[in-house]
Amino acid sequence: MSATDVSCVDCGTDFTVDLPEEGTLGYRMIAALIAREPRCDGCFGLAEKVAEEQERLSARAARRNRSQLPNRLQGQGIERVTAKPGQQAAIDAAKQWAGAKDAGGLMLTGETGVGKTRIAAAACWTRLEHFPCIYASVARAMAKLGGSFTDEGRAEAVRMFSGNGAVVLDDLDKTRPTDFGLEQLFAAVDAREQAGAPLLVTTNLTPSEIGERYGEPLMSRLAGYCRAIRVEGDDWRVAR
Numbered sequence: 001m002s003a004t005d006v007s008c009v010d011c012g013t014d015f016t017v018d019l020p021e022e023g024t025l026g027y028r029m030i031a032a033l034i035a036r037e038p039r040c041d042g043c044f045g046l047a048e049k050v051a052e053e054q055e056r057l058s059a060r061a062a063r064r065n066r067s068q069l070p071n072r073l074q075g076q077g078i079e080r081v082t083a084k085p086g087q088q089a090a091i092d093a094a095k096q097w098a099g100a101k102d103a104g105g106l107m108l109t110g111e112t113g114v115g116k117t118r119i120a121a122a123a124c125w126t127r128l129e130h131f132p133c134i135y136a137s138v139a140r141a142m143a144k145l146g147g148s149f150t151d152e153g154r155a156e157a158v159r160m161f162s163g164n165g166a167v168v169l170d171d172l173d174k175t176r177p178t179d180f181g182l183e184q185l186f187a188a189v190d191a192r193e194q195a196g197a198p199l200l201v202t203t204n205l206t207p208s209e210i211g212e213r214y215g216e217p218l219m220s221r222l223a224g225y226c227r228a229i230r231v232e233g234d235d236w237r238v239a240r
Helices: 027-034 043-068 088-099 116-127 138-145 152-161 180-194 206-212 216-225
Strands: 004-007 014-019 105-109 133-137 165-169 199-203 226-230
Touching: 043 116, 043 152, 088 105, 088 116, 088 226, 105 116, 105 180, 105 216, 116 133, 116 165, 116 199, 133 138, 133 152, 133 180, 152 216, 165 180, 180 199, 180 216, 206 216
Parallel strands: 105 199, 105 226, 133 165, 165 199
Antiparallel strands: 004 014
16 A cells, blocks of 8 residues: 555645555556546545536436427426416416326316416426426327328327327317327327326316317326316416
8 A cells, every 4th residue: 555645636735645556456547547637535526516417417408308398388497487367276286296206197277378388388397307208289299190101290299199208298179180190199198097107288178078079088098097177367368
């Protein structure tokens, strides 16, 4: 065992490093580290924390990139959403959904323009801090599913619905899907129910209307798995 005096590359503090016996693997590894970036105990711990934070931010960025959340709906977490009249219960439920690993199902219902999409997108953004989540506009996805079998847009829509990870299905009311589209939509909901995965749905439709438009099996899955919260209020688009 030998010792060598070095200076920390970060703070300049002089300190002594005990080296293993010369010629051993441990000696070569520590000597190479000292030669490259000698750090005192305090700065070494700080460097580890910085590396961990960089890794966390990189993982978060990757989750956001994969989420398909439109740019216009990014940037505001559910904790920053100010409740308007008729929204508080939905916001509280969305906060709980966004923060729980095993969040289960949540369905926000209500008339056009009462803020369902804004709440759902904010919940998705908050969830992406710690967990993967896919955001799917049902109307846009169904339009892509109507393409040819070789259409990349259709393949993208299928990938959006597939799997059993957390998903937000926004605007389950704006379209009447083809048989193929209905199969994909049912599979998406069924897979999340079977896996107990997080599912957040927004719709203008009542449960009976969902059954009429999309079929009783889908309505039954949603009604059985999702906690339904009605969002009240005026159409903010008209008011604006």
